[in-house]
Each structure stands twice: as structure tokens, then as C-alpha cells.
Amino acid sequence: MTRAATDTAAPRTPRAVPTSIALGLGSGTMLQGLNSSMIAVALVAIAADFGNGPGITWVISALYIATAVSAPTAGRLGVLVGPRKLFLGGLALVAVGSLVGALAPSLGWLIAGRVILGIGTAAQYPTAMTIVRSIATRTGGETRSALAILTVCAQTMVALGPTVGGVLVGLFGWQSILWINIPIVLVSAVWVLWRVPRDDALAADAGEPAPSSLRALVHSMDLPGMALFLLTVSGAMFVLLSLTTDPLWWLAPGVVLVAVAFVVWEARVREPFIDVRAIAGNTALAATLSRTLVTYTAFYCIFFGLPQWLQVSRGFSTSQAGLLMLPVAGVGIIGTIVASRMYATAGPKWTLGIGTAALAVGGVLLMTLENAATPVVALVAVACVLGIPNGFNNMGNQNVVNAVTTVRDVGTALGLYRMIQYIGANLAAVVIALATHDVGPGDQGIARIGAFIAVVGVVLLVGVIASRSLRGLRPRHTSDSPGVHDREAHSQT
Structure with missing residues (x-):
């Protein structure tokens, strides 16, 4: 039998995007999650320096708003000027914002630094995904493992941030949560310059050449x-x-x-800027973005509400509460890996079904917590359960976005995905405030938050089971346009 006949009879399995490239890009995507969560343990020290006025709230909100607005812009700009170039430019903004914030003489300067930081961190994830998809198209590779690495780097830092931030603030002061960005930026920049192909090699894969002039760039924006x-x-x-x-x-x-x-x-x-007609015509994408908003609202209720309860009701210190949140991150990492493989074999319905069911169970468990009666072992077990939906829902939803968009649009779509994530974070803050305004963040407060999360989990689970747009959907490996299953999903409601 000839080699040609052998190749025809047994096509080779698509190779994965190189892990070294995915890790290099992931080193930059971790910056957003880290900076959005470390600040929570630094607010007391910041208020001691600048006063505990209403402006303190904007130290947190400024980054979320800047990221929410900038993330879709970054996805579009990445296609127009080059994803590698914009990824590195975002790292430069992170460095500038960190310096402005760390050296801030007033609260206003700190908020300004956080805005710059938010704009810079918004660039990494959508441009990283555009790079991964472009490399996969050029080499005939698959994106599943690279997407898992990016998700782990981007999402687990949210849960690890309070622990890391607590150690840094305790040892070196609140400015250290900004200084820590500088070595991460340097490592990421060197790694990307070393391993990621130049934009001229990626441009052909993205299907859209870079603008020939500044006027063309402005017109296209x-x-x-x-x-x-x-x-x-x-x-x-x-x-x-x-x-x-x-x-x-x-x-x-x-x-x-x-x-x-x-x-x-x-x-x-x-x-x-955002093709609303394409989103409206792509029911799978529209449904996924809607599902993501509700999912992240529930997730950030866990992230913000549980540490508050641990400190107020159980009397744990900031560092102890941060350590008790570690199982959420650890199980989230394991869940991401398992969910990545499950999506490849069983598809999105099983992946999202497990994630939403675990969210409902986690909400019920939060409703059972009591001030002094719940042992630490039980708290750790609850935290482990709460880590499951993070990994499964993230991998399920992001893989669906990846599967139903082209290389040209995936950066913008994932930019929208990230934008919705931070709208969910602000919605969670509202939910927690409404749930605890008359009873505080004690047992009654956490029970109300748990009830909200449980209801959201049940509603999402029913939606996943009933969804027609998820039927037959599988991860795309090398196609530059939606595949057969994807086109069917687009046409269904």
C-alpha cells in the first residue's frame, strides 16, 4: 500500500496549538483576573491612606467599567492592527497603569491608574484567542487544549487573587498589588515575542489585511x-x-x-463596530452571551459574598478567608481540564449541564451555612462544590462561542464575552447589597445569596436541557467558517 493510500485511509489527528504559545499568551491573560480580585483585600489600607469616602468604591468599579467597554474594542482592533501587536500594547498599558496607581499621590490618580490598567488587561484575552485560532487555521491544528490553558490562566486568578493580595498587602503594603504586575508584564512580553508568530504571518489566517493607513484604520473602527x-x-x-x-x-x-x-x-x-445583525442572526451566539451574563452574576455573588461572610460571621482574617477560597480555584482548574475533554467527546449540553447543576447545588449548600455550627471541613467541601461550575460553565460557553464564530469574528465575540462577565460582576454587587442591606452579610445574608444562586442554577439547567441551538454542536478544529453543525445551530431557535 502506498503512503498516499495510507494517508487517505487514515487521516491524521489534528495537532494542538503548541502549549508553549498558549502558556505565553496565558501569562498575559492572568493579569485581568488578578487585578480585579486582589484589590478587595487592599481597600482597608487604601482607605487609611486616602480616606474612606465614596470614591473608594470607584477603585474597584473603574477597572470593571474600563474592561467592559474596552474588551470588544480590543477584539476588533486585534484583527485590524494585528493581534500580537495589540497584545503587547495591552501589556505596555498594564505597566503604565500599575506605575500610575502605585505612585498615586491621591485617590483620583489611583482611580486613573486603575482605568488604564483595565484598558490594558482587556486586550489580552480576545487577542490571544484570535492568535490561537489563526495558528490553528494555518497549521491544521485544534484549539481545545489552548482554550483550556487560556481559561485556566484567566479565570483561576479571580479566585487566587484574594490569597495572593492578602500576602502582598500584609508584607509590603497595598502598592505591592500594583508592583507585582511589572515582572508579570515583562515575562509575558518576552515569552510572546519569542514564541508567537508575527502579525504578517497571522494576517492571512485571520482573513483580513491590516489597514494601509491611519485614515483607513479610523474609518474601519x-x-x-x-x-x-x-x-x-x-x-x-x-x-x-x-x-x-x-x-x-x-x-x-x-x-x-x-x-x-x-x-x-x-x-x-x-x-x-459590533455587528448586531450577525449576533441577532446567530442564535447560538446570542443565547450563549445571555447565558454567560446570568452565569457570571451568580459566580461573582459567590466570589464577593462568601469571603464577606467568612470574615463577618465566622471571624476569619483576610488571609484565612482567602485560603478558604483556594478550593474554589483548585477545583476550578481541575474542572476546566475535565470540561475541556468532556466538551470534545460529549458536546456542550453535558458540559453546561454539569456546570449549571453544580451551581444550583452550591447555592443550596450556601443556604445551609450557620455562623458557628458549620465546621471548617464542611466549609472547604462547600468551596470545592462551588469551584465546579466555574470550570464547566466557562469551558462550555467559551467553546460554544469559539465554535459558532469565524477567525475574523472570534476576538470581538470573546471581547463581548469578557464585557458581559464584568457587567455580571456589577450585577452581583447589586444582588449582594439588596440581599444584605437589612440583615448584613451574616447567616441570613448568605442564605439569601445562596437562594438566588440556586434559582439561577435551576433556570440555567432547564435552559440548557431545552436549548435547540446546542444540539449537535462540536468544537471546530481547522475550519475558518462555521461547520455543518454550527450552521444548523445558527438557524435554530
Whole structure:
């Protein structure tokens, strides 16, 4: 038998995107999760230096808002100017924002540094995914393992952040949570320059050449659409954040009008910033983004609510509460690996079904916690259960986004995915405030939060089981456009 006949009879299994490339990109994607969570344990020290005024809240919110607005922009810019170039540019902004924040003479400068930091960290994940997809297309490889690495690097840092931040603040002061970014940026930049192909090699794979001039770049960016998007997201964030103090109801009608104007503009413009027509026509993508918003609202209720309860009701120190959150991160890493393999063999329904079922169970367990009666071993067990939905839901939803978008659009789609993640974080803050405003973050408060999470888990589980858009969906390996199963998913409701 000839070699050609052998190859025809037994096609080779697609090779994975090199692990060294995925890890190099992952070293940058970890910055967002780390910086969004370390700040929680540094607020007391920051307030001691700058005063415990209302501006302290914006030290947290500034990064979330900047990231939410910038993430979709980064996905689009990555295709236009080159994903590798933008990835490195984002790292540079992280370094600048860290320096501004660490050396801040006032709270305003610290908030400004956090805004720059948020813009910089928004660039890594969508551009990393564009790079991975482009390399897979060029080499005939598959993206599943690389996506798992990026997810582990990006998501587990959220849970590890309080522990890392607690150690740093205790030893070196609150500025250390900003200084720690500098060596990470340097390592990531060197790694990417060394291992990731140049943009001219990736451009052909992305299917869209870089603009030939600054005018072409500006024209392709749809600046009016970007401005309307910025106003919509920022306005919505302001309204949501005000619900726990003095609600800005007068601002809500204006936000709705701007949102409608954004959708109308994007539906008519020739080169939209966000192709709302494509999203509306891609039911699998639209459903996944909606599911992601609800999922992350529940996840951040766990992330913010449980440490608060551990400190207020159980009297644990900041570092002890951080250590008790470690099982959430550890199980999340294991869950991500298991979910990656499960998605490849069983598809998204089983992957998301396990994740949403675990979310419901975790919510019920939170409802059973009592101030002094729950032993530490039981708390660790609850934390382990709460780590399961993080890995399974992340891998399920992100793989669906990857499967139903092209190389050209995946960066923007995952930018939207990340934007929705941080809208969910702010929604979680509102849920926690409403659940605890009259009883505090004690047993009654955590029980209410648990009830909310349990209901969300049940609703999501029913939605996954009933979903038609998830039927037959499988991860795409080398195709530059949605495959047969993907096209079927697009057409179903």
C-alpha cells in the first residue's frame, strides 16, 4: 500500500496549538483576573491612606467599567492592527497603569491608574484567542487544549487573587498589588515575542489585511458606534452601581435611548463596530452571551459574598478567608481540564449541564451555612462544590462561542464575552447589597445569596436541557467558517 493510500485511509489527528504559545499568551491573560480580585483585600489600607469616602468604591468599579467597554474594542482592533501587536500594547498599558496607581499621590490618580490598567488587561484575552485560532487555521491544528490553558490562566486568578493580595498587602503594603504586575508584564512580553508568530504571518489566517493607513484604520473602527457603545455601557454601569446607595433613576431613560440609538446605528452602518445583525442572526451566539451574563452574576455573588461572610460571621482574617477560597480555584482548574475533554467527546449540553447543576447545588449548600455550627471541613467541601461550575460553565460557553464564530469574528465575540462577565460582576454587587442591606452579610445574608444562586442554577439547567441551538454542536478544529453543525445551530431557535 502506498503512503498516499495510507494517508487517505487514515487521516491524521489534528495537532494542538503548541502549549508553549498558549502558556505565553496565558501569562498575559492572568493579569485581568488578578487585578480585579486582589484589590478587595487592599481597600482597608487604601482607605487609611486616602480616606474612606465614596470614591473608594470607584477603585474597584473603574477597572470593571474600563474592561467592559474596552474588551470588544480590543477584539476588533486585534484583527485590524494585528493581534500580537495589540497584545503587547495591552501589556505596555498594564505597566503604565500599575506605575500610575502605585505612585498615586491621591485617590483620583489611583482611580486613573486603575482605568488604564483595565484598558490594558482587556486586550489580552480576545487577542490571544484570535492568535490561537489563526495558528490553528494555518497549521491544521485544534484549539481545545489552548482554550483550556487560556481559561485556566484567566479565570483561576479571580479566585487566587484574594490569597495572593492578602500576602502582598500584609508584607509590603497595598502598592505591592500594583508592583507585582511589572515582572508579570515583562515575562509575558518576552515569552510572546519569542514564541508567537508575527502579525504578517497571522494576517492571512485571520482573513483580513491590516489597514494601509491611519485614515483607513479610523474609518474601519466605526467611531460613532464606539462612542454610543461607550455611553450605553458606562451609563448602565452608573445606574447599576447607584442602586445600592442613591439610585440614579433619572439616568435610566437616557441610557435606554442611547442603547436603542446604538443598535439602530450598528444595524445600518456598513462596517459596524459590533455587528448586531450577525449576533441577532446567530442564535447560538446570542443565547450563549445571555447565558454567560446570568452565569457570571451568580459566580461573582459567590466570589464577593462568601469571603464577606467568612470574615463577618465566622471571624476569619483576610488571609484565612482567602485560603478558604483556594478550593474554589483548585477545583476550578481541575474542572476546566475535565470540561475541556468532556466538551470534545460529549458536546456542550453535558458540559453546561454539569456546570449549571453544580451551581444550583452550591447555592443550596450556601443556604445551609450557620455562623458557628458549620465546621471548617464542611466549609472547604462547600468551596470545592462551588469551584465546579466555574470550570464547566466557562469551558462550555467559551467553546460554544469559539465554535459558532469565524477567525475574523472570534476576538470581538470573546471581547463581548469578557464585557458581559464584568457587567455580571456589577450585577452581583447589586444582588449582594439588596440581599444584605437589612440583615448584613451574616447567616441570613448568605442564605439569601445562596437562594438566588440556586434559582439561577435551576433556570440555567432547564435552559440548557431545552436549548435547540446546542444540539449537535462540536468544537471546530481547522475550519475558518462555521461547520455543518454550527450552521444548523445558527438557524435554530
